[in-house]
Every structure is written in C-alpha cells, then in structure tokens.
Amino acid sequence: MTKKEIIDGLRSCNTDFLTEKIGAFFSDCVTQAIQFLEASTGTETSEQAVSADNLNLINKISHRPLSADEVYVFSIRLCDNEIDRDSERFPVDTLNELASMFIGMSGIFDHQWITSRQNARIFKTELVTDETTITVAGDPLCYLKGYAYIVKSEYTKPLIEEIENGIKKEISVGCAVNKVQCSICGEDFYDKRKCPHEKGREYGGKVCWADLLYVDDVYEWSFVVSPNKRRK
Numbered sequence: 001m002t003k004k005e006i007i008d009g010l011r012s013c014n015t016d017f018l019t020e021k022i023g024a025f026f027s028d029c030v031t032q033a034i035q036f037l038e039a040s041t042g043t044e045t046s047e048q049a050v051s052a053d054n055l056n057l058i059n060k061i062s063h064r065p066l067s068a069d070e071v072y073v074f075s076i077r078l079c080d081n082e083i084d085r086d087s088e089r090f091p092v093d094t095l096n097e098l099a100s101m102f103i104g105m106s107g108i109f110d111h112q113w114i115t116s117r118q119n120a121r122i123f124k125t126e127l128v129t130d131e132t133t134i135t136v137a138g139d140p141l142c143y144l145k146g147y148a149y150i151v152k153s154e155y156t157k158p159l160i161e162e163i164e165n166g167i168k169k170e171i172s173v174g175c176a177v178n179k180v181q182c183s184i185c186g187e188d189f190y191d192k193r194k195c196p197h198e199k200g201r202e203y204g205g206k207v208c209w210a211d212l213l214y215v216d217d218v219y220e221w222s223f224v225v226s227p228n229k230r231r232k
Contacts, residue, residue, distance in 0.1 A: 057123045058149050061104050071149045072160050076171050078102060078125070078221055080143035082135045087199035087209045088180070089137065092127075094212055095144045098175065099125045101218040107148055111174055111222045119159055120148040122221070137183070137209065146221070172227045174219035181211040 050058075050068040058073075059065050079098065083089045090098070107120035124147040133141035150156050162168040180189040184203050187194040189210045197208045 054124065054147070061121060061123055066151065070152055072152055072156075073147060073149050074163055076107075076146045076148060076169075076221070078144040078146045078171055079173050080135075080141060081137070081139060082141060083137060083207075083209045087207075088212055089135075089209060090144075091211050091213065092139075092142050094177070094215060095127055095142060097215040098144055098173075098218065099127055101175075101215060102144070102146055102173075102221065105218055106220050107223065108220050109223050111172065111220070111224070113220070119156060120150045122146045122148045136207070168223050170224050170227045171221055172224045173221045176216040176219075177212045178214035178216050179212075181213050183207075183209045183211060 050071060050073050054073060055066070055068055055071075058071060079090050079095065081089055081092055081095060102122050102125050105122050106118045107122070108114070108117045109119075126145050126147075128143050128145050130141040130143075135141055150160060152160070159168065181187070182189045182195045182197050184197045184206060185195055189195050189197075189199070197203060199208055199210055201208050
C-alpha cells in the first residue's frame with residue numbers, strides 16, 4: 001500500500017458522520033495523521049506533482065503524449081557541493097553545468113547499465129541553496145534537485161511503493177569531468193609533477209580535497225544502498 005492510498009483511506013474515514021458518532025477527538029487524530037504522512041518524506045504524489053507545466057516537460061521527453069494519470073512524479077537529490085567520502089566535491093559552478101545535462105537522463109539501479117533496469121527519467125532540475133547548512137569547505141550547502149517520472153504499470157508499481165515508503169531514496173550520479181583540481185594548490189590533482197598533495201590530508205591546517213570541474217558528460221543516476229555523500 002502506498003502512502004497516497006493510506007492518506008486517501010484516512011480521508012474517507014474522516015467524515016462528518018463519524019465525527020458526530022465518535023467525536024471531534026477522532027477527527028483531530030485522523031487529520032494529524034494525514035498531515036504527518038504528507039510531510040513525512042520528500043516524495044511527491046502523482047496528483048500533487050503532475051501539473052500542466054510538468055506534464056508538458058515530460059511529454060517533451062516521451063515518444064508519445066502521456067496523461068497525468070499515467071505518470072508518477074517524484075523528486076530526488078542528485079548531488080551537492082559537500083566534500084564526499086572520496087574527498088571530492090562538485091563546486092556550485094559544476095552543479096550549474098550538471099543541471100541542464102541531467103534532463104532526460106535515465107534512472108537505474110547500482111550504476112548497472114542495463115536497459116531492463118531503466119525505470120525513471122528526469123524531466124526538470126533546480127539548484128537549491130541551504131544557507132543554514134555550511135559544508136566542510138565553509139560554503140553554504142547547495143544541491144541539485146531533480147524531478148523524475150515513472151510510467152505507471154504493474155511492473156513499476158513495486159518501485160513506486162518503495163519510493164513512497166522511503167525504501168528507495170539514496171541516489172548516486174554517473175558523470176565525467178575534464179579537470180580534478182586540488183583545493184590546496186589549484187593544480188590538476190592527478191598531475192603529480194605539479195600537485196604533491198593527497199586528498200583527505202591536512203596541509204598548514206587546511207584539509208585537501210578535489211574539486212570536480214568542467215563536466216564532459218553525464219551518463220545516468222542510480223538508486224543505491226550507500227551513496228558517496230557524507231552522512232550528517
């Protein structure tokens with residue numbers, strides 16, 4: 001059962017008749033339960049998300065016109081400017097480059113490039129800045145948010161339920177960049193004739209990381225068990 005089905009069931013229970021028979025306390029409890037479920041995850045239900053504008057963007061990607069009833073839409077956090085477990089990060093300029101390049105990209109599982117594993121596709125992205133969160137590098141947190149759609153079917157129903165229930169939510173991206181720049185000296189990190197530094201080590205009190213610059217290509221995004229992002 002999806003979160004939407006639970007909410008619809010609660011709404012059907014919360015009638016004037018039951019309120020009169022059981023009391024206002026029951027009605028208040030049901031209302032609070034609905035509000036909690038609606039706010040409990042970042043996943044959007046199809047009815048909330050498939051606006052005319054979103055459907056127009058989806059149909060620019062699909063090979064045939066899709067109706068709002070045919071698609072399930074949800075949002076994902078693709079990548080950000082925080083230093084990850086490999087001591088690498090996407091600076092904001094790189095995130096801006098990625099924003100347009102991820103539109104139309106397939107969602108798969110565990111970075112396995114198999115056509116049968118394609119289940120979703122991104123139709124819109126936006127860059128989100130959280131001024132209240134500061135990264136290890138000392139910048140406000142900035143992340144790339146993607147909006148993806150899945151065509152509803154018996155085959156995709158289990159995946160939609162797992163997204164709704166918060167089981168499938170961790171995301172990792174596959175892309176290539178033209179330069180990996182050392183945060184200490186500004187040189188190409190892999191040119192050891194110019195850059196003697198090692199990621200994760202401190203030099204003069206400053207931690208070394210690598211900035212991923214100048215996107216060359218975007219391949220896919222994947223549902224994974226453990227993304228490379230640091231856990232807060």
